[in-house]
Structure formats: C-alpha cells, structure tokens
Amino acid sequence: MNNLIPREYDLLASRKVKSGPLLVWAGMDPSRSASLFTALSPSLATSVFTTLSLSLSLSLSHLRRLFSLFEVSEGPMREGIRVLNVAEKPSVAKAVAGILSQGRLRVREGRSRYNKVYEFEHAIRGQRCHMLFTSVTGHLMEIVFHERYKKWHSCDPADLFSAPIQKHVPQDKLDIKRTLEEEARTCQWLVLWLDCDREGENIAFEVVEVCTTANRNLDIWRAHFSALIDREIRHAVQNLGRPNQLFSDAVDARQEIDLRIGASFTRFQTMLLKNAFVLNISDDDKNVIVSYGPCQFPTLGFVVERYWEIQAHEPEEFWTINCSHKTDEGIATFNWTRGHLFDYSCALIIYEMCVEEPTATVKKVSHQERRKYPPHPLSTLELQKRASQYFRMSSEHTMKVAEDLYQAGFISYPRTETDSFSPNTDLQALVREQQGHPEWGSYAQRLLSPEGLWRNPSSGGHDDKAHPPIHPTKFSAGESSWSPDHHRLYELVVRHFLACVSQPAIGAGTTVEIDIAGEVFVASGLMIIEKNYLEVYRFESWGGSTIPTYAFGQQFIPTRLTLDSSVTRPPPLLSESDLLSCMDKAGIGTDATMHDHIKKLLDRFYAIKDSNTRFSPTTLGEALVMGYDCMGWDLWKPNLRSAMESDMKAVSEGRKTKSEVLASCLQQMKDCFLDVKSHKAKLFETMGIFFERSNTPGGDNLHLAGGKVRSCQQCQESEMVLRRRPDGSFMVGCLRFPLCRNVVWLPGAISEALVTEHVCNVCNPEPVFKIQFKFRRMEIPPNFDTEHLGCIGGCDETLRELIQICGTGPRNLSSGSGTRGRQPTQFSGSAQRRNTSQVVCARCRQSGHSSNDCPQISRSQDAQRPGHGNSNSGGADVLCESCQMPCTVRTANTENNRGRRFYKCDRQECNFFIWEDAIGSGNRGASRVNGNRSSVRGGQAGRGRGRRGARSGAATFVTATGEPVSDRRCFSCGDPSHFANVCPNRGM
DNA sequence: GCAAGGTC
Structure with missing residues (x-):
C-alpha cells in the first residue's frame, strides 16, 4: 500500500493544482485508490498529508480538515474520483450540471468567458465523484492546408487534392483548449457529453486529443443522452459507454473532402473567371470569389433548374x-x-x-x-419554413432571432431535427407558464382545464437524439428589447407548441x-x-x-x-420554403447550416431573392451551372453530396474505412477537376454568352468589340451592341442579356467588325448604326468584297447572303458539349435557345431560330387549331391600325387573362392592341373578365365557333354574334341530321 | 481570398 504514496506524492508535487476537497487524489488510478483510501489509517494519512502539504505549500490544517471531513461524513473511507465532463455547448453543461447536482453546485470562470466550469459532487455507480463540468463551443479544431499551400498562388489548385493537411485548434478556441488542459490535469476521468450525432462524436475526439495530451492517464467515457431532462441525464451518467471512433472517422472524411474539393474548385474558378470577364456584381470585382462548395452548388442548382423549367414552359x-x-x-x-x-x-x-x-x-x-390535425412539434427546418411563409423572414434572419431568444432563455435550443417530444417532458408545466399571456393565456388555461382540449402531441418521426423540438422555455408577454421579429418568432414558437398539444379541428363534410x-x-x-x-x-x-x-x-x-x-402555367420560382424543402429532401446541409448555404448564394451573387422571397439565379449563377452542365459534370446537382453522405454512413457503420472513402472520393473528384480544367474553354465559352470580356490583366486576348448598334426593339429597355464571342465570331446582342435574349448573329467569316457613325437610312426605328466588316478572303465567295459597310437592321442583302453561305458560328465549330464521351444533361431553356439562335430559318431567312420554330409557321398552325377557325389572323400578320406595321404576338400574364394571346404594336406611340380571340368576332380590343369560352349564362364572345346562351335553365346555342342557331349540325362530322353526342363517328 | 460542420 505504501508503495502508492510516493506515486501520489510525485503526481501532486509536480502540478500546481488548486486546492479543493479531493485535491490529494488527483491523478490517482481510480481502480486502486479505493483500497488505498480504505487502508489508510488516520495516522498514516496524517503523515502522508504532512508530506504533501510541504510539497504543495498547503496548510496542514486544511488537509486535516479535508481528511476529517471524509472520515466523519463518509464512514468507511471511499475514494473520490475527479471527473472532467465536457459538453458541446455552455447551455448543455449548465443544464446537465444543474440536473445532476440538483442545484447544489459551484460555478467558476474558465479561460473562455463563455465556457464556465461547474463543480459538484455526484456518485456514479456508487463511486463518489467530484464533477467538473465545462464545455466547448462546437468543433474545437479545424483542418487547414500546410503553410506551403495556403496562398492561392502557391500551387496548382489540383495539388490541393493531395496537399498535406493538419488539424489544429484555431486562435479563437485557444482559451477553451487551455481550460480543458488545466482541468484535465487534475482529473482521472473524462466524460464526454457531446451531442449524440456524428459531428458530436468527432468533437468528442477533439476534446479527447486535447485532454489526453495534458493527461495521458485519463479514463475516457461517453455519455449518451437524447434530451436534457432528469431521467435521460441520470440514466446517461450511470450508463457511460465509450466514444465511437467510426462515427468520428466519417466526419474526418467529410471534412477533408469538403476542404479539398471546395478549395481547389474555388481557387480554379475564381482565378480563371474573375479577371477575364466584366462581372459587374460588386463595386470591386477584384474581391469577388467565385466559390464552389458541395452544398452551395446543389443549392444553386435547385434555383437554376426551376428557373429553366419556367423559361422552357410553353402554355398549353x-x-x-x-x-x-x-x-x-x-x-x-x-x-x-x-x-x-x-x-x-x-x-x-x-x-x-x-x-x-x-x-x-x-x-x-x-x-x-x-x-x-395540428402540426408536429417544431423542428428547425419547420421553424424556418413557417417563419418564411408567415412573416417572410429569411431563414438566416430567423436563426439569428431564434438564437437571441434561446440565449435569453425564452425558447429551447433552436437547432434541432427532432419533431417529437420525449414522453418524459412535462408539457403541462410548459403550458402552465403561458397562462398569463394576454393573447393566448386563456387558451392555455383551457388546455389545462378538464374540457378535453388537451391532446398528447403527435410525432413527426424525426429525432436527432440531442435536442427536443423547439418550444417555449420561459414566459414573456414581450420584452422591451425585442424587435418585431423577436415578438413574431416567440409568438410562433408558443402558438405552435400550444397547437401541438391541442385537439384537431373538427368539421362536418x-x-x-x-x-x-x-x-x-x-x-x-x-x-x-x-x-x-x-x-x-x-x-x-x-x-x-x-x-x-x-x-x-x-x-x-x-x-x-x-x-x-x-x-397550363409554369411553376413559380422557388420560395425560401421550397428551397429548404429541396435541400432537406436531397440531404444538402444540416438543420444548422441550410440557411447558411442559402445566404451564401446571395453573398456570392449567384442568386437573388425577390420581395416574395422567391429565388432566381443571377447571370453569374446561371452561367456557372450552364458551364458545368455543358461540360457534362453534375457538380450542381445533389448527387455528389448524396453519394458522399452514403459513404459517410458506410464509414460510420464500419462497412468502409475512412481511408478507403477518402482515396476513392478524392481520386474521382480530382479526375473531375482535371477534366474541367482541360475543358475550361467550355466554361469560358458559356461565360462569354453572359458576360463581356474584360481588358484587365489576367484576361486573354478576346475582347468586347463594343459600340451601340441600335436600341433593342424586343425589350425596349436597352441597347444592342456589337460583341465578339470567345470562339471569335461576332454578334449583336442586347445588353440586358439574359433578361432579354434579342440577338442578331453575324456571318462566321468576319475577321474584324467596327461600329461606325453611319446611320442606315432604310431601317427603322432610327438610328441603326452601320458596321464596318472585314471578311476572311478564303471564306467568302470571290464575288464578295472583303470590306463591307453593313447594316444589321434587315436591309442588308450582302450580310443575309453571307450568313447563308458561311453560317454564323466560328470556322471550326466543335462537336458541342458531348465531346468527352458523356452526353451533357439535357436541359431546356437558355442553352437550347443559344444553339438554335445560331441557325438561320429556312422559311423566313431570319437568324435566331430554325424553320421548325419559325413564328410565321406557329401563327399558321395557330390558325388551324380549334377555336381559330373563324379568325382572320391565320397565317397573316396583324397590322397596327395606326401605323400599319406588323404587330407582335404576346401572351397575357395577368390574373384574369393569363395565357391569352394578343397582338400589340411595338411602337409605343401607337398603343394599338387586340386580343387574338377577338379578331373576327367583332369584339376588337374588348377584354374579357374571365377565361370562359362558352357559357350557359352570361357568356362573352366565344372563339368563333359559337357560344352558348340560356333561357331559364334551358340551354340554347347562339353564334359568335349572338344570333340563335336553328340549323345546328354535328360538330364532329358536320352532318345536320344529328348532334355530336349521337354522332356515329364519335370515338373514331 | 477557398468548404461544411459545430456554436457564441
């Protein structure tokens, strides 16, 4: 027994530990300390303590007092184990310490101002323990590249797939690290109270690394709990397990993959694009970061895909x-x-x-x-979606406000996937708290009364095993410091909670x-x-x-x-709530990070959010997605993240190893990266469709040809300018592209083009500036001059002929986007338009569409459609009554006339307009209140075929001009001997 | 200057 004493002496003497009732046992092996303590006689102990007191400069009376206290209060002496407990956040440390100590605890400051240390006594399986309870704030460590690779220009971005990385405690976490080290030195056990998910397990190992570096003798334990309620916590502390290395490995793999692909692609994209194009997305394009991330890009992908879907929609x-x-x-x-x-x-x-x-x-x-039925208990995702729907609050702002309310103790932890309450939660106590509220207090009272309004909450089926659903934790009738959004969100949380414990609404159907x-x-x-x-x-x-x-x-x-x-109408743009649902469904991000990814799209100028909280891509966002799509890589789709998630799961379940997953995933992503890099011209080309080239250093020799040619007749808001594309070809396009896609493609044989001050005296509206072209001799017929002063307004036969002879594309058109053996994903919208706009219509000889899409044919076909039979618009242009110029056909998008086509003169001063279905019906210019084509009562003009009238419930046919029809014929075959409902040809 | 994941 005595042989233990020098060891204890050494341990204690070597450390400057603080005084405390269990000081003398610090560092002792707990399995042996029990027998040591029991065997010690008071005299022997006194002797030991005397020695210790000398070494540790503590008063002997202090040690005697401690020892006596033990002897008297504990009867047979039992050893005390000093246990360091670490939670993932300060609130959990406080809550668990409060539960285990039953309020009998001491609080002292740690090195970090947020992470206090709680001390109390507690018995674990009969073992007397002095508990020290502190916390971290999420991850304690981060991974970074070695110094050599940190600068953006220090290496080829491809090197980042294999560059050495290290895990370290960042500067802002050093205080927490010091607290852990200091406390760990005085303890024998380390109990990890991190959240019970993969990230929590990984943080647990970060804590272990710091603590065991300070004290290699620590015995490591893991507490598993699913809610911060007495029963759970008491069960957890009496049933400690060991941390799960596999869970932690999965997170290690995710972190490394995210870092390597994020950094490599971001550096590559940014360095390639930001100096080459005039992005015009910030005051200083030099600070622009064109980032890539495995969560932010699929989030952007959802936005772009919906946008394309809308663009491609053709009303039927x-x-x-x-x-x-x-x-x-x-x-x-x-x-x-x-x-x-x-x-x-x-x-x-x-x-x-x-x-x-x-x-x-x-x-x-x-x-x-x-x-x-009332909603399920509130998870973070639902909180964000509902705050967006009810109050139009962004998910990011919602989380900020929720965090404030949580910090002030008014609501529970706001980052939770859980949407079911633990059966042990005292829900009635939470309702009781709300009884005094002026608005919902009486409802809370009724809930607790025996009238039967109460109902145990339903379960949404999700449980993150770490936090309860979001619920009110403290009554407030509104604080003076709260903003309107704080009021709204607190009200939502309380009303949602009260609804959850209420009976469903009942109706008679x-x-x-x-x-x-x-x-x-x-x-x-x-x-x-x-x-x-x-x-x-x-x-x-x-x-x-x-x-x-x-x-x-x-x-x-x-x-x-x-x-x-x-x-049929196209779907609406994605709302914030829709976007969150898409992300949730595809497993993009977590409850705590989804709003960050959405915000990142806005911060990076990849998307914008309108006043209805609906998202549309910016030109940059669309260009990037289109660029990768053209290359055939699905980096903007959620598949990559899903595959990674599946691999992470395999690692956490032991089906794959961390190194196995890292090797395969990084190899695959590196191959992708190298392929993208070698086909960067494709990305360049796509960007060139959307952006002007920059003349700043770093760009290549392609440049904007420049110069206004005419005002845009399509959008009427901007100018058509001469541009040179990355492939060397020229075009005249609207500056509002892609909002306006008006474009005039020019012959592919042009080597130079310059807008002059000569104004065409034929084309209208003026002015249309002529362009001085220079053609490549070898690419045009001998009877054409290489120099030509041309006009793109439609009067120039030379240009028209050369387009037919030379085409409009570059000299050597590549085989398109499927050049790497993999066809690009088919998508409609912009890309399709881009391709078709390079051809010349064989019917009307206009560029920008094929003969299949020729508007003249469309108009003819429209005339063949049912309802157009009597229309005088078939095939012929509708002329403006004022200027006699052909009108443009458009489709209405107002609530009452959505989808209804009309003709309008492009000249603003004319202000001529006519509904397509009014042509020939004698109702020129008449607008209709609803879309009825025929009606039994009170119908408006029909579509030419006839409309229905009614007399006191009896149906009557009338013509388009309102005259009764007496000689009706079968609609189906035209035979006057019968009606269509008995037509022998029906169904043929 | 880069990711995503914790959390304050």
Missing part, C-alpha cells in the same frame, strides 16, 4: 366543364371528375351532350366528419355527386364544428364552405354550365 390550352347550382340556401360549385381535357373537340362534344340533357341527378350524398348526361360532377362543403387548435394557431386556416342540401335522386337544372378554357 385545356378545357374544363364547370357547373354550379344556386338555391336559396347558397351555391354549390361542382367539379368535373374528368378534371380537364386538352382536346377541345372532345371537351366540346361532352359539353354539348351535357347542354343537350342538362338535368342533373343527384347520385350520391355523403356526410363525413373531417379533421384537420358533405360530398354531393351528380350526373349530367353521363358525366359526373362533385361538390363538397365543409362546416367547421370545433376549431380547437385553430383557435390558437392563427397562422393556419381551414376554408369552411357550405353547400345547399341535396337528396339522393333529386334532379335540378344547373344555374351555370360552362365550357371554360385555361392554360
């Missing part, structure tokens, strides 16, 4: 039969169970059948109880099914009986609508039976 007309019935009790709107038909003829035949036999027979009446000439229509009504959670959750509503009473077999004539047309 469809037809619906709508029916309504008005009685003294109200109106029932019946929906056609076929939904809608794209075939006008079919729709019209069916409609004629209905009008022919318009009596509706009630086939089914059903009554059901309907319930609208009625469904009525009717039959008109064999066609089925359905109407439904809903009457809210009990609002329940909707009373407190004012952000949601439940559209209550009542319908008249119907009985089975009842018959009636519909008040309104109309054949209505509408057009």
Whole structure:
C-alpha cells in the first residue's frame, strides 16, 4: 500500500493544482485508490498529508480538515474520483450540471468567458465523484492546408487534392483548449457529453486529443443522452459507454473532402473567371470569389433548374366543364371528375351532350366528419419554413432571432431535427407558464382545464437524439428589447407548441355527386364544428364552405354550365420554403447550416431573392451551372453530396474505412477537376454568352468589340451592341442579356467588325448604326468584297447572303458539349435557345431560330387549331391600325387573362392592341373578365365557333354574334341530321 | 481570398 504514496506524492508535487476537497487524489488510478483510501489509517494519512502539504505549500490544517471531513461524513473511507465532463455547448453543461447536482453546485470562470466550469459532487455507480463540468463551443479544431499551400498562388489548385493537411485548434478556441488542459490535469476521468450525432462524436475526439495530451492517464467515457431532462441525464451518467471512433472517422472524411474539393474548385474558378470577364456584381470585382462548395452548388442548382423549367414552359390550352347550382340556401360549385381535357373537340362534344340533357341527378350524398390535425412539434427546418411563409423572414434572419431568444432563455435550443417530444417532458408545466399571456393565456388555461382540449402531441418521426423540438422555455408577454421579429418568432414558437398539444379541428363534410348526361360532377362543403387548435394557431386556416342540401335522386337544372378554357402555367420560382424543402429532401446541409448555404448564394451573387422571397439565379449563377452542365459534370446537382453522405454512413457503420472513402472520393473528384480544367474553354465559352470580356490583366486576348448598334426593339429597355464571342465570331446582342435574349448573329467569316457613325437610312426605328466588316478572303465567295459597310437592321442583302453561305458560328465549330464521351444533361431553356439562335430559318431567312420554330409557321398552325377557325389572323400578320406595321404576338400574364394571346404594336406611340380571340368576332380590343369560352349564362364572345346562351335553365346555342342557331349540325362530322353526342363517328 | 460542420 505504501508503495502508492510516493506515486501520489510525485503526481501532486509536480502540478500546481488548486486546492479543493479531493485535491490529494488527483491523478490517482481510480481502480486502486479505493483500497488505498480504505487502508489508510488516520495516522498514516496524517503523515502522508504532512508530506504533501510541504510539497504543495498547503496548510496542514486544511488537509486535516479535508481528511476529517471524509472520515466523519463518509464512514468507511471511499475514494473520490475527479471527473472532467465536457459538453458541446455552455447551455448543455449548465443544464446537465444543474440536473445532476440538483442545484447544489459551484460555478467558476474558465479561460473562455463563455465556457464556465461547474463543480459538484455526484456518485456514479456508487463511486463518489467530484464533477467538473465545462464545455466547448462546437468543433474545437479545424483542418487547414500546410503553410506551403495556403496562398492561392502557391500551387496548382489540383495539388490541393493531395496537399498535406493538419488539424489544429484555431486562435479563437485557444482559451477553451487551455481550460480543458488545466482541468484535465487534475482529473482521472473524462466524460464526454457531446451531442449524440456524428459531428458530436468527432468533437468528442477533439476534446479527447486535447485532454489526453495534458493527461495521458485519463479514463475516457461517453455519455449518451437524447434530451436534457432528469431521467435521460441520470440514466446517461450511470450508463457511460465509450466514444465511437467510426462515427468520428466519417466526419474526418467529410471534412477533408469538403476542404479539398471546395478549395481547389474555388481557387480554379475564381482565378480563371474573375479577371477575364466584366462581372459587374460588386463595386470591386477584384474581391469577388467565385466559390464552389458541395452544398452551395446543389443549392444553386435547385434555383437554376426551376428557373429553366419556367423559361422552357410553353402554355398549353385545356378545357374544363364547370357547373354550379344556386338555391336559396347558397351555391354549390361542382367539379368535373374528368378534371380537364386538352382536346377541345372532345371537351366540346361532352359539353354539348351535357347542354343537350342538362338535368342533373343527384347520385350520391355523403356526410363525413373531417379533421384537420395540428402540426408536429417544431423542428428547425419547420421553424424556418413557417417563419418564411408567415412573416417572410429569411431563414438566416430567423436563426439569428431564434438564437437571441434561446440565449435569453425564452425558447429551447433552436437547432434541432427532432419533431417529437420525449414522453418524459412535462408539457403541462410548459403550458402552465403561458397562462398569463394576454393573447393566448386563456387558451392555455383551457388546455389545462378538464374540457378535453388537451391532446398528447403527435410525432413527426424525426429525432436527432440531442435536442427536443423547439418550444417555449420561459414566459414573456414581450420584452422591451425585442424587435418585431423577436415578438413574431416567440409568438410562433408558443402558438405552435400550444397547437401541438391541442385537439384537431373538427368539421362536418358533405360530398354531393351528380350526373349530367353521363358525366359526373362533385361538390363538397365543409362546416367547421370545433376549431380547437385553430383557435390558437392563427397562422393556419381551414376554408369552411357550405353547400345547399341535396337528396339522393333529386334532379335540378344547373344555374351555370360552362365550357371554360385555361392554360397550363409554369411553376413559380422557388420560395425560401421550397428551397429548404429541396435541400432537406436531397440531404444538402444540416438543420444548422441550410440557411447558411442559402445566404451564401446571395453573398456570392449567384442568386437573388425577390420581395416574395422567391429565388432566381443571377447571370453569374446561371452561367456557372450552364458551364458545368455543358461540360457534362453534375457538380450542381445533389448527387455528389448524396453519394458522399452514403459513404459517410458506410464509414460510420464500419462497412468502409475512412481511408478507403477518402482515396476513392478524392481520386474521382480530382479526375473531375482535371477534366474541367482541360475543358475550361467550355466554361469560358458559356461565360462569354453572359458576360463581356474584360481588358484587365489576367484576361486573354478576346475582347468586347463594343459600340451601340441600335436600341433593342424586343425589350425596349436597352441597347444592342456589337460583341465578339470567345470562339471569335461576332454578334449583336442586347445588353440586358439574359433578361432579354434579342440577338442578331453575324456571318462566321468576319475577321474584324467596327461600329461606325453611319446611320442606315432604310431601317427603322432610327438610328441603326452601320458596321464596318472585314471578311476572311478564303471564306467568302470571290464575288464578295472583303470590306463591307453593313447594316444589321434587315436591309442588308450582302450580310443575309453571307450568313447563308458561311453560317454564323466560328470556322471550326466543335462537336458541342458531348465531346468527352458523356452526353451533357439535357436541359431546356437558355442553352437550347443559344444553339438554335445560331441557325438561320429556312422559311423566313431570319437568324435566331430554325424553320421548325419559325413564328410565321406557329401563327399558321395557330390558325388551324380549334377555336381559330373563324379568325382572320391565320397565317397573316396583324397590322397596327395606326401605323400599319406588323404587330407582335404576346401572351397575357395577368390574373384574369393569363395565357391569352394578343397582338400589340411595338411602337409605343401607337398603343394599338387586340386580343387574338377577338379578331373576327367583332369584339376588337374588348377584354374579357374571365377565361370562359362558352357559357350557359352570361357568356362573352366565344372563339368563333359559337357560344352558348340560356333561357331559364334551358340551354340554347347562339353564334359568335349572338344570333340563335336553328340549323345546328354535328360538330364532329358536320352532318345536320344529328348532334355530336349521337354522332356515329364519335370515338373514331 | 477557398468548404461544411459545430456554436457564441
């Protein structure tokens, strides 16, 4: 036994530890200390302590007092273990220490002002322990490249895939590191209370590294807990395990991959592009960073993809039969169970059948109880989405406000994936707290009363095992220091919580099914009986609508039976809420970082957010995505991140090793990088479509040809300027590109072009400046001069002929984007337009579209479509009544006329406009309130084929001019002997 | 000057 004493003596004497009740046992092997302590007699102990006191300059009386205290208070002497506990954040350290000490604890400052040290006594499995509880603030370490590779120009970015890296504690974490080192030296155990996820496990190993460097004898333990509630924490401390190296390895791999590919691609892109093009995205383009990241790029990809989808959308007309019935009790709107038909003829035949036999027979009446359930408990993602939807707050701002509320103790930890409460949570106590609130206090009181409003919250099925759902933790009727957004967010958290523990809303639903000439229509009504959670959750509503009473077999004539047309619409731009959902679905980012990735898109000028919180790509964002897409690499898609995530999972489960995943992933990404690098001309080319070349050093010899040629007649907002593309060809394009895509392509044989001051005296509107061209002799026929003063306004036959002879592209057009054996992803929109705009239409001889897309053909085809039969617009231009110039056909995008085409004179002073469907109907210039093409009652002009009128419930046919039709013929075959509903050719 | 992940 005595042989232990010198060891203890050495340990203690060698360290300048602070005094404390368990001082003398610091550094002792806990498995042996018990027997040592038990065997020590008071006299022997006194002797030991005397020696120690001399070495440690402590008073003997102090040591005696400590020893006596033990002897008296503990009976048979038991050893005390000094345990260093480390949590991932200060709040967790405080909460766990509070639970385990039951409030009997001491607090002292650590080296870091945020990370305090709590001290208390606690028994772990009967073992007396002196607990020191402190924290880190997330990751303690970061990985960086070795000094040699840190400067951007220190190496080829490709070298970053293999450059040596090191993990170190950054400057701002050194205080925390010192605290850990100092406390670890005095302890025998280290218990890791990091969050129970992969990142938490990785942070745990960072703590282990720091602590064991200071004290290699530490016994390392891991506490596993899923919520900061008594039972969980007490169970965790009595069932300590060991940290999971595999979880940590997975994070190590992710960190290294993220760093290497992020740094390499970012350096490459930035150095390649920022000096070569006039990006015009910041006051100083020199500071621009064209970053790449495995999360930010797929996030951008979602934005661009939706944008392209909208651009590529072509409205398609469809037809619906709508029916309504008005009685003294109200109106029932019946929906056609076929939904809608794209075939006008079919729709019209069916409609004629209905009008022919318009009596509706009630086939089914059903009554059901309907319930609208309250939302699941609040996760971070839902908080962000709802704050965006209800208050238009950005996800980033939401998290800042939530963090403030959390720091001040009003709400629980705001970064959580969990959307179900632990059964041990005292939810009623949380509700009780809110009883005094002037707005929702009475609802909280009712929740706790026996009236039955209470309901245990549902589970959303997610649990990050680290934090509870976001909920209020402290009552507030509003603090004076709060901004309006603090008020809003606190209110959302409280109301959401109260809603979660409430009964669902209950309604009485009625469904009525009717039959008109064999066609089925359905109407439904809903009457809210009990609002329940909707009373407190004012952000949601439940559209209550009542319908008249119907009985089975009842018959009636519909008040309104109309054949209505509408057009398909493109999806809207992605809202912030949509974007968060896309990211969540694809596993891009975490609950704590998703808003960062969105913000990064804005910071990097890759996307903009409009006032409706909808995102569209900037020119730079679209160009980058298009550039990579043209090269055939899916770097902007979520696949890469998903694959990485899958590999991380494999590492954490032991199916793959960290080194295995690192080697394969980095090799793959390096191959990709080298390929992109070798095809950088492609990226350059795409950028050249969107941006002017820069003359600043660092760019190459391509340059903007420059000079205004004319004002843009398409957007009417900007100018058409002469440009030279990276492939050497010339074009005249609108400065607003890509917002305006007006372009005039020029012959490929041009070697030089210069805008002159000569104004064309033929083309309008003036001025159209002529361009001095120089052609390459070998590329034009001998009868053409190499010098030519030309006009792009449409009068120049020479240019037109040379375009036909030489084409518009560069001399050696590459084979396009599929040159590496891999076809690029097909996408519509801008890229397709770019390709087609390089050809000349064989029909109208205009450049910028192929004969397939020729607007003249489109107009002719339009004339062939149903509904255009009587139109006088077919095939011929509509001329402005004022200036007699051809009008431009456009599509309306207003709420009442969305999708409806009209002709408009481009000359602003004319102000001439006419609906396409009004041409020939005698309704020139008349606008329509709705899209009805035919109606039983009160319809407006039809599409030329005829419209329906009504007399007291009986259907009548009228012509476009309103005259009754007496000699109706079958619509399908034209035979006057029968109607379409009995046409023998029907269905052929 | 670069990533994404923690957290203050």
